[in-house]
Amino acid sequence: MNSYYLPGGLLLAFIISWFAPDTGAALQQFGLIPWMVVTIFLINGYQTLLKELPLSGQLWTTALIAVVINLFISPFLGLMTASLLALPAGAAIGLIVTATVPSTLSSGIVMTQLAGGDGVKALFFTILLNLLGVFTIPFILPVVLENAGTIDLSPWPLLKQLLIIVLTPFLLGMLGRRIIQLAPKHWLIRYIPSTCVIATVWMSVSASSETLKEISLLLIGSIIIGSLLLHGLLLLLCLGSRRLNHPERGEWIALMFTASQKTLPVAVGVLAALNQPIGVALVACILFHFLQLFVDSILASRLARVAKQTI
Numbered sequence: 652m653n654s655y656y657l658p659g660g661l662l663l664a665f666i667i668s669w670f671a672p673d674t675g676a677a678l679q680q681f682g683l684i685p686w687m688v689v690t691i692f693l694i695n696g697y698q699t700l701l702k703e704l705p706l707s708g709q710l711w712t713t714a715l716i717a718v719v720i721n722l723f724i725s726p727f728l729g730l731m732t733a734s735l736l737a738l739p740a741g742a743a744i745g746l747i748v749t750a751t752v753p754s755t756l757s758s759g760i761v762m763t764q765l766a767g768g769d770g771v772k773a774l775f776f777t778i779l780l781n782l783l784g785v786f787t788i789p790f791i792l793p794v795v796l797e798n799a800g801t802i803d804l805s806p807w808p809l810l811k812q813l814l815i816i817v818l819t820p821f822l823l824g825m826l827g828r829r830i831i832q833l834a835p836k837h838w839l840i841r842y843i844p845s846t847c848v849i850a851t852v853w854m855s856v857s858a859s860s861e862t863l864k865e866i867s868l869l870l871i872g873s874i875i876i877g878s879l880l881l882h883g884l885l886l887l888l889c890l891g892s893r894r895l896n897h898p899e900r901g902e903w904i905a906l907m908f909t910a911s912q913k914t915l916p917v918a919v920g921v922l923a924a925l926n927q928p929i930g931v932a933l934v935a936c937i938l939f940h941f942l943q944l945f946v947d948s949i950l951a952s953r954l955a956r957v958a959k960q961t962i
Contacts, residue, residue, distance in 0.1 A: 656845050658941065660845065660848075661848070661852055661940075661941070663849075664849050664852045664853035664856065665852070667853060667857075668853055668856035669856075669860060669863070669864075672858075672860035673857070674857070675853045675856070675858065676854070676857040676858045678854050679854040679857060679858040683850075684854055684855060684919065684920070684923045685815075685816050685920060685923060685924075687847040687848070688816045688817065688847075688851070688917065688920040689816050689820045690820070690844075690847045691756065691843075691844045691847050691848070692781075692817050692821040693820040693827070694840055694843050695756050695821060695824060695844065696820065696821035696823065696825040696827075697824035697828050697840065698824075698840065699774075699778060699824070709896070710775070710898075710902065713898045713902055713906050714779055716892045716895070716896055717776050717779070717780060717909060717910040718780065718783060720888045720889060720892070721753060721754055721780050721885075721909070721910040722751075722753060722780065722784055723791070725751070725885060725913075726747065726750050726792065727795065728750060728881055728884050728885065729749065729751065729795070729881055730747055732750075733746050733747055733799060733877065734799070735880075736876060736877050736880075738870075738873060739870070739931070741929075741930065741932050741935075742873065742874050742931050742932070742934075742935050743799055744796065744799075744922075744927070744929075744932040744935075745918075745929075745931065745932030745934065745935025745936050746874070746878070746881065746935050746939070747795050748792065748918050748921050748922055748925075749878075749913050749918050749935065749936050749939045750795075750913065751788055751791055751792045751795065752784060752788060752913050752921060753780035753783070753914055753917065754776065754781065754913065755913065755914045755943075756777065756781065756914055757844070758908075758912060758947070759773055759776075759905075759908040759912045760774055760777060760908075760909075762908040762948065762950075763904055763909070765951040766950070766951040767900075767901070767904065767954060767955050768900070768908070768954075769901030769904070769905045770905070772905040773904075773905035773908060773909050776906065776909040780909065780910075781817065781914070781917070784813075784817075784917065785810075785814060785818045786810070788813060788917075789809040789813060790810075792809065793806050809921070809924055812920070812921075812924045813917075816920055817917065817920075844916075848915055848919075851916065851919050852919070855919060855923075855933050856933065858930075859929060859930025859931075861930075862930030862931060863930050863931070863934065866930075866934065870931075871934070871938070874938050874939075875942065877935075878939040878942045878943070879942055882911060882943050885911035886907065886946075886950075888911075889910050889911055890907070904954060908951070911943070911947075912943050912947065913939060913940070913943065915936060915940045918936045919933065919936065
């Protein structure tokens with residue numbers, strides 16, 4: 652059920668937002684979206700146990716490659732893709748913001764495990780990318796958006812926002828584990844982050860429902876092509892990195908699924924901090940999220956079959 656909860660919930664959120672947007676739009680006006688991101692990282696920090704992370708050997712080289720691909724190269728691939736497809740401002744912002752944010756909080760780890768990779772190392776890459784992303788996003792995103800000719804953005808308010816809604820709750824969550832005696836894998840804790848993502852999308856889409864109803868099928872098709880192209884390029888970079896670094900199979904799979912994926916909650920949080928209409932941009936973020944899960948689930952299944960055949 653857990654694997655279907657998020658995509659099913661996102662689909663339901665879209666339907667409700669489309670036909671009955673008033674409640675979601677009203678809640679969005681109260682500024683609840685940043686609190687959803689805070690809750691997600693609070694839980695993520697609570698679930699993290701540092702002593703379980705492997706912090707030695709060749710892992711640091713692989714981690715450096717993941718950081719370069721996911722946080723430094725990816726934003727400019729997003730700019731290139733948006734420019735190549737001549738996406739309008741809203742869709743371009745959504746794709747570029749998506750390309751700039753770090754890895755998914757759980758999907759990359761799940762895909763790694765399904766493919767027979769090292770889930771613990773995937774967890775390490777995920778935590779590292781999300782913590783470093785707090786400091787890379789505010790300085791890289793303004794440069795990329797300025798080159799795209801969309802928004803003139805100051806890095807400091809965005810850095811402050813990310814410190815408040817990402818880093819601080821993550822650290823508080825880690826400290827809370829020493830006080831609260833609740834299993835990190837308790838069903839309630841497992842479903843809270845996905846529920847917050849669904850609620851965030853519900854409120855954001857509801858607030859932009861009028862704009863969304865004006866999106867053409869041609870634009871949706873362009874966003875889909877751009878999302879597939881961007882994710883495909885990131886996967887190819889991860890594949891090509893094996894020529895520079897030769898990790899064992901489980902570590903390489905962890906690199907591929909974490910460095911090529913992008914987190915929806917942080918993307919929505921960044922969009923909310925831009926103080927711009929985010930309707931079309933949000934659609935781009937959500938479409939990328941769905942498509943990366945679809946592509947990577949197929950890839951993970953294939954890698955799992957290959958692993959069984961070699962045993």
